[in-house]
Amino acid sequence: MYAWLTMAWFELIRFVRMKSVIALMFLLPLLLIFLLGNAFREEMKPVKVAVHLADEDALGTMIRSYLQDKETADYMVATEVSTEDEAREQVRNGTADFGVVIPTGFSARVMAGDEAAWNVYPGRDDNRNIMAESVLQRLLTQIEVRQxxxxVLGANSAGLPQENDVPRALPGIKTEHVGGGKDPFGSVTAIQYYAGAYLIMFLLYSGMSGILSLINERELGTIGRLYGTPHPIWLLVLGKLTGFGLFAVLQAMAIIGFSWLVYGVQWGGSPFLMILVCLLTSASAVGLSAIIASFVRTSKATLNMFSVLTIFMTFLSGGMVADLSGTIRRIGDFTINHWATVTIRRIMDNGDMDHIWQGIGVLAAIAAVLMFIGAMRLKKVVRLHA
Amino acid sequence: MPSLIIAGLIVRRTIGHPKGFIMLVLLPALVLSIIITLFGSSQDSPKTVAVWNADQGPFGQMLIEQLANEPSIVLSSEGERSEEALRKAVVEGQVDAALYVPENYTASLLKGSQVQPKLYRQSVTLWNAAIEQRLAVEAEQSSAFAAMAAASGKTVEDQLQQAERLVKEQAKHRISLTEPLQSLESKKTKPSNVLVTGVILLFIMLAINQSVQIVMEDRTNRTMARMYTAPVRKYEIALGNFLGSMVLGTVQLLLVLGVTRGLLHYDYGVEFGAHFLVLECFLLAAVGLSTAIAGLVRNTDHLPQLSTLVVTPTCMLGGCFWPIGMMPDFMQKLANFVPQRWAMEAIDRMAFGSGLQDVMLPIGILLLFAAVLLAFGVFILQPNRSAS
Structure with a gap:
């Protein structure tokens, strides 16, 4: 018991004292959470549109007043330019997000019932293009309805209600998101989403460090010393891994605490469940890295292979691009990250307990299987004469 | 000449052995190929929308026709005969979205009550946001027509006939937004461009970090002191190290561009020469950044960690993984301080039709980055300064 605790404690001290550990295990995840969480924060800026209005007839005036309308200004800032080329040039060099040209004789054509069209110059950003097009589409529809x-109603139409008079209490259509929340992040915010994803990714890394430390003992030849102590080797290995388990808890608490206090990330009301998820993730990482280490032998190869695997799993589980679709998403369901992050998001959401325990159950099963195989293969990692 | 030998040695030590070659040259090419196969084309495939029109009148029909007119959409109306079935199809991913037009939609609109058709989707994406907007406008138009029809007809039949006439007439008055040819020609940017170019930048930085790491090892292991016993000058050593990094980066760049352009025929929308030039300028800035980072650490063991700490976040900030325009303002301003942003900007602008002469500003900024960072790095990394 004493040997086990001593081993754990010294392993923890040794690991925490490395400067690079502080940088990689605490600083980097927090930096990534900050960047990703803020990059995807919803912020609607009006789209800048360069308008060349060549039509000065009746409809031209209507168009101009629509473009300068207060309601439109929330979505679109229209700047009038004097030629079509200028509109195009502004879009090309990025001064405007979108360009539109209302040709001469537009009013006349519409009045005559002929086909009419506006020339548009979409810009570089597809999101902005869609916004601009939908604002313009609304205006075109108003004109269409009038025409x-x-x-149809001819002269009688004068006294009839126009489109503008229709009370619009509800939006035209209702949209239901069956995938969970309103955006790709489901029911949580972007920063919550990425805080969960990167907490898990870096827990996987720190879990691997436990096995790396064992390989290092072997590579440096100090494993012989461990065999020389009057304790069974499995107890010492257990001690080392316990040290890294403690580190994982420390790391999880630091990331959760800092992101909660400084970034304002809500982690839900069940801190113990959260720590449980973290420990299970960490255990899976230990098992997985032990399996890898038993095959590739050297610490460098283990590090490389496990890192690549971790990055892939993070990607597949949506930790980098949130709205993965189709096959990739389905492959992602088979990763440790998927089950861990999904459970974390449910905890953040203070979701249904059954759901949370279901996630924890799957994660525990993964951890158990990986730990079991890892334990079987561990002999190869800590063998005295490799 | 001694510089060239030193440069050659750096290249041999980084990609001269199988493992280094795989990690620094083949892996980037492979990762980019995967990205291009996964994302390069998926954007263009048509989306399937399941529809169920329970309405008998003209307005429901109008909505469905509006969807059918979208070139990027395939309608499917088989099987899904209830709201629940539509919902299920979307949840299970059989269709990309679903539209349900409720029973008596036209009749309710004519009565003045507001019934809403329902759009099901898993999450907001660019294409379905566009569809949502289009349908919303269409639905508003329907309610406008309904109000007119209701006011003009006495009986329900009259109103219905009037509504049908309005819908039919409306089809003749469509005003469209068209893209003139010259704009289509210049618009070659694809959503995948950002990621592909961004990953190229990422790999350049990783490769340069490797070569700078080797220079640092030379210093820590005192191999650099040995070099002094040979008849070479200080600047020749420095130049050699610098050239080695540049050659390494160029080799990687040429292979990556060769594979993506030559083998996969990926269209960056930029001429090879201009593309290569911008990337070389970025390479220069990356060498500067790497040496500056190396100058900050005294212990080589910490260099890889510090590099990761710098490279990954700056790539994110610089818009290597997602378009910079979608970030909040303060982050866009922060992004101006990383070289990746300017390389992306130059390539993005050229892909959008600008010539090389139009992107002199971003290129100039890249070179400025290179000059400042290299000066800093060279000062710190003087060979005769001993590592502690």
């Missing part, structure tokens, strides 16, 4: 009404 149609005039054609």
């Amino acid at each position: 149609t009404a005039a054609a």
